[in-house]
Amino acid sequence: MIERPLYLDRIRPFIGKPIIKIVTGVRRSGKSTLLQLVRAELHSQGVPEECMLDINLEVYANRHLKNPNLLYEQVKAWADSLGGEQGYLFLDEIQEVESWEQLVPGLQTEFLVDIYLTGSNAHFLSGEFATYLSGRYVEFEVFPFSFSEFVRLRADDGVVESMDEAFDIYRVLGGFPFLSYLGYAPDPCREYLLSIYDTVVLKDMVERESIKDASLLGELLPFLIANVGHTFSGRSIERMLEGENISISIGSVLKYVQVACDANLLYRASRVDVMSKKVFKSQEKYYLVDQGLREAVYGNNDRNIDQVLENIVFLELLRYGWSVTVGDKPMSTSDNGKNLSVKSDSPSREIDFIASKGSRKLYLQVCYLLADESTIERELKPLEELRSDYPKYVLSLDEVDRSQKGIIHRDIRAFLLDSHNLLR
Numbered sequence: 001m002i003e004r005p006l007y008l009d010r011i012r013p014f015i016g017k018p019i020i021k022i023v024t025g026v027r028r029s030g031k032s033t034l035l036q037l038v039r040a041e042l043h044s045q046g047v048p049e050e051c052m053l054d055i056n057l058e059v060y061a062n063r064h065l066k067n068p069n070l071l072y073e074q075v076k077a078w079a080d081s082l083g084g085e086q087g088y089l090f091l092d093e094i095q096e097v098e099s100w101e102q103l104v105p106g107l108q109t110e111f112l113v114d115i116y117l118t119g120s121n122a123h124f125l126s127g128e129f130a131t132y133l134s135g136r137y138v139e140f141e142v143f144p145f146s147f148s149e150f151v152r153l154r155a156d157d158g159v160v161e162s163m164d165e166a167f168d169i170y171r172v173l174g175g176f177p178f179l180s181y182l183g184y185a186p187d188p189c190r191e192y193l194l195s196i197y198d199t200v201v202l203k204d205m206v207e208r209e210s211i212k213d214a215s216l217l218g219e220l221l222p223f224l225i226a227n228v229g230h231t232f233s234g235r236s237i238e239r240m241l242e243g244e245n246i247s248i249s250i251g252s253v254l255k256y257v258q259v260a261c262d263a264n265l266l267y268r269a270s271r272v273d274v275m276s277k278k279v280f281k282s283q284e285k286y287y288l289v290d291q292g293l294r295e296a297v298y299g300n301n302d303r304n305i306d307q308v309l310e311n312i313v314f315l316e317l318l319r320y321g322w323s324v325t326v327g328d329k330p331m332s333t334s335d336n337g338k339n340l341s342v343k344s345d346s347p348s349r350e351i352d353f354i355a356s357k358g359s360r361k362l363y364l365q366v367c368y369l370l371a372d373e374s375t376i377e378r379e380l381k382p383l384e385e386l387r388s389d390y391p392k393y394v395l396s397l398d399e400v401d402r403s404q405k406g407i408i409h410r411d412i413r414a415f416l417l418d419s420h421n422l423l424r
């Protein structure tokens with residue numbers, strides 16, 4: 001098991017404080033394991049085992065605890081036994097408990113225990129949840145491994161390889177932690193990733209949202225996954241699917257896309273005019289929570305390398321808490337706006353990502369190789385024309401440094417390995 005300082009550093013200030021800690025994220029991204037890391041940290045600080053109660057509500061042996069009254073009784077018995085010592089309560093897959101959002105805040109106030117919950121995001125979005133827990137929780141979203149976590153895990157597993165070799169695996173198979181147990185062998189990894197995909201679709205989308213036409217969703221999702229990083233509109237998708245004899249209304253497209261976002265499968269980057277800050281409706285781009293899922297569902301990660309690299313950088317920015325939009329028409333503009341942006345369709349005018357975090361901002365272009373003068377011009381020009389003191393990056397797989405005119409060129413792999421310093 002590798003440490004995940006990216007998340008632990010964020011959770012740490014809240015440990016022992018009277019606020020509920022909720023760990024969300026796509027299935028199998030490492031939420032339960034993160035809670036184990038929190039427990040290990042408490043342990044190393046001298047918190048005795050009996051002061052921690054860990055209940056996984058998906059385990060068969062705990063099925064009776066899905067009844068909130070029985071869960072309440074069990075927590076009460078444990079809390080009473082602590083004789084005034086601080087208790088730490090870990091409830092894994094809390095959505096399994098009926099009306100959990102009514103139970104949990106009461107546990108905190110009645111027994112003064114420090115509470116940690118996990119569940120997939122889709123389950124934390126209900127109106128009920130907001131009513132009962134508003135202002136009483138902090139949320140931490142866990143993503144599959146970043147490239148640097150992936151490299152750390154490979155090193156822990158004793159694998160000796162170059163950064164390029166490691167990245168070639170990562171950009172195809174992605175960062176789901178369990179893949180290391182499969183030795184990153186392509187076929188078993190593909191099967192494993194498809195099983196995650198199927199579970200997310202079935203449990204977090206179809207069942208939860210009571211989607212009647214699951215087969216339509218099954219047709220739409222692979223299409224969206226194939227097109228990550230491309231500009232999207234409900235109408236363009238409707239038309240393209242029509243070409244394949246699939247009939248779907250714009251309303252259904254938009255609804256299904258939202259459901260995929262709620263399930264932490266897709267992430268939206270809206271497009272903004274860098275000058276006016278106007279948001280262009282329906283010209284968004286979507287990215288997938290993990291590029292390995294794209295390879296499993298659609299394939300072609302090797303061929304569609306530009307899209308995959310964009311996806312990797314977008315997710316890295318989210319991991320570090322940046323908000324990301326797509327930037328349009330950056331000609332002769334200055335930048336006081338918030339958010340990160342994506343490319344427009346007029347090549348010389350787009351900026352792949354505008355990322356914002358508090359008062360910080362970054363402009364980033366992502367491409368495979370700055371192979372010729374026209375590519376260099378296309379990628380660098382929009383940044384050159386932007387009058388801004390914020391850092392401007394061009395990220396590619398070139399090893400030759402093409403930094404110029406205030407634009408920092410970085411090898412994507414090196415950027416990702418240094419993101420703890422650059423993006424924190």
Ligand SMILES: Nc1ncnc2c1ncn2[C@@H]1O[C@H](COP(=O)(O)OP(=O)(O)OP(=O)(O)O)[C@@H](O)[C@H]1O
Nearest residue numbers: 001002003026027028029030031032033034177178
């Ligand atoms: N930090 C880590 N180091 C090594 N392996 C990990 C790490 N985190 C998770 N894993 C492995 O990945 C798999 C999934 O992890 P985990 O069960 O924590 O995910 P989860 O998000 O809680 O899953 P689910 O959504 O199904 O509840 C497990 O096999 C676990 O051992």
